[in-house]
Amino acid sequence: MLFLGGCNFRCPFCQNADLVLRPESLPGLHIDEVMRSLEKKKGFVDGVSITGGEPLIHGEALLSLMRRLREAGLAVKLDTNGYEVELLREVLAAGLADYVAMDVKTSLAGYSRAAGKALDTRRIEQAIRLIMDSGVQYEFRTTCVPGIVEESDIHEIAALVSGAKHYYLQQFRPNGPMIDAEYEAVRPHDAATLGRFLSLVSPSVQTCGLRGA
Numbered sequence: 001m002l003f004l005g006g007c008n009f010r011c012p013f014c015q016n017a018d019l020v021l022r023p024e025s026l027p028g029l030h031i032d033e034v035m036r037s038l039e040k041k042k043g044f045v046d047g048v049s050i051t052g053g054e055p056l057i058h059g060e061a062l063l064s065l066m067r068r069l070r071e072a073g074l075a076v077k078l079d080t081n082g083y084e085v086e087l088l089r090e091v092l093a094a095g096l097a098d099y100v101a102m103d104v105k106t107s108l109a110g111y112s113r114a115a116g117k118a119l120d121t122r123r124i125e126q127a128i129r130l131i132m133d134s135g136v137q138y139e140f141r142t143t144c145v146p147g148i149v150e151e152s153d154i155h156e157i158a159a160l161v162s163g164a165k166h167y168y169l170q171q172f173r174p175n176g177p178m179i180d181a182e183y184e185a186v187r188p189h190d191a192a193t194l195g196r197f198l199s200l201v202s203p204s205v206q207t208c209g210l211r212g213a
Contacts, residue, residue: 007054010116012180047075056084066096082127092134107156139166158204167205171212
């Protein structure tokens with residue numbers, strides 16, 4: 001798994017605060033070092049997951065990395081919030097990802113709160129449709145943060161991802177440090193609530209599951 005520093009969101013419940021806010025404070029690897037390390041593991045590693053932070057903010061550098069991974073014969077999974085939809089379109093059109101996992105934070109009305117900044121939710125809708133129409137394997141997933149993801153939000157998310165092949169609800173874990181320390185004291189939804197959420201969204205997608213409960 002490759003973690004790329006920096007992000008265009010400031011989700012208050014994010015558990016990668018240093019990676020998002022202070023990526024320069026963390027040790028890094030040049031792409032050549034990454035490729036040498038993967039070459040040494042040839043035969044043991046057949047794929048790489050690129051995550052963050054938000055990989056798509058890195059533009060051409062991300063495309064170059066994905067091309068080199070492809071040239072090395074490795075499968076590539078991309079984790080993204082989808083907001084940099086223009087670069088997402090390039091990645092998909094070029095066939096640089098075998099699998100895309102997009103976080104759908106909450107309903108569109110609550111997205112700015114979930115992302116920690118004002119944003120254009122049309123870009124979220126565009127990313128969802130682009131991924132679904134791409135022919136690339138994918139999943140959408142939502143971390144069920146109390147106060148950000150409630151039953152009314154689940155109804156709206158179900159409409160957003162209607163027809164999707166794979167959708168997952170994820171249990172919120174208040175493990176710090178988070179971008180907003182107040183979320184470290186938030187009590188997760190109980191099992192019954194998550195089960196109700198699952199039953200609400202399941203009819204709208206082909207497969208639906210619950211992670212971390």
